[in-house]
Amino acid sequence: MIGEKKLRVLLLVCGCLVVVLGLAALGLAFLYGYLPPADRAAQVVHLRDARQIDEEGFLVLVNETHPLPDDYEPEDLVNLAEARPKNTIGLKDISMRANKTAFAALCNLAADMKAEGYEGLTVIASYRDLEKQQELFRASFNGRDIFGKPYVQTPEATEHRTGLAFDLSVLDEDGQTLVFSETPHYTYVLEHMADYGFILRYPSDKQEITGIGYEPWHIRYVGKEAAVQMQAEGLCLEEYVQRLEDAGQSS
Numbered sequence: 001m002i003g004e005k006k007l008r009v010l011l012l013v014c015g016c017l018v019v020v021l022g023l024a025a026l027g028l029a030f031l032y033g034y035l036p037p038a039d040r041a042a043q044v045v046h047l048r049d050a051r052q053i054d055e056e057g058f059l060v061l062v063n064e065t066h067p068l069p070d071d072y073e074p075e076d077l078v079n080l081a082e083a084r085p086k087n088t089i090g091l092k093d094i095s096m097r098a099n100k101t102a103f104a105a106l107c108n109l110a111a112d113m114k115a116e117g118y119e120g121l122t123v124i125a126s127y128r129d130l131e132k133q134q135e136l137f138r139a140s141f142n143g144r145d146i147f148g149k150p151y152v153q154t155p156e157a158t159e160h161r162t163g164l165a166f167d168l169s170v171l172d173e174d175g176q177t178l179v180f181s182e183t184p185h186y187t188y189v190l191e192h193m194a195d196y197g198f199i200l201r202y203p204s205d206k207q208e209i210t211g212i213g214y215e216p217w218h219i220r221y222v223g224k225e226a227a228v229q230m231q232a233e234g235l236c237l238e239e240y241v242q243r244l245e246d247a248g249q250s251s
């Protein structure tokens with residue numbers, strides 16, 4: 001026979017066990033609720049955080065670990081042919097679109113270059129929607145060159161979908177595209193673009209961090225304050241965004 005005292009102790013132990021197990025179950029449910037099972041879902045959550053760094057979204061970080069959701073639609077797109085002030089910048093295709101603020105900044109840069117004798121700066125690519133990016137990706141052997149090296153970002157990871165990125169080149173008098181990095185325009189752009197809010201998004205010395213090879217033609221609008229700071233301190237966008245997050249400015 002179990003004495004009354006022993007029974008009470010047993011009941012108390014069972015009660016405690018139930019409470020502990022219940023709390024553990026609640027804890028697990030909480031964790032699972034906030035940790036999506038797939039990596040990809042976790043990345044999208046992270047992306048939402050990254051986009052909150054600045055109100056306008058000019059600092060949005062898009063890369064292989066921060067892909068854009070499929071239903072992402074940028075705001076404030078303008079048609080470049082309609083938005084450009086006359087004779088400022090060349091366009092490879094008059095149907096191209098881009099973010100209004102970013103393109104206005106690019107036109108200012110192009111106008112100032114022109115005033116200093118740099119003719120022919122031309123936008124080769126700007127905003128691309130997911131479908132267009134998927135097309136490019138498929139046409140490029142799923143983003144790899146003949147050596148198997150990645151050179152076209154996966155459709156979700158290209159920042160051309162934000163409308164904030166531009167590929168630049170220079171057209172000569174015959175309308176031929178020159179190798180941008182071999183033109184004096186490139187040197188000028190490198191030196192001055194931060195004052196207009198642009199960065200070179202894939203510099204040669206940051207390939208390990210960006211995961212993308214050197215792209216001298218690809219510039220990205222981030223706003224003047226960020227661009228000037230990044231240039232002064234030699235930071236790429238991944239590093240800059242990380243620093244803002246570390247400093248707790250992301251809320």
Ligand SMILES: [Zn+2]
Nearest residue numbers: 165166167218
């Ligand atoms: Zn590009």
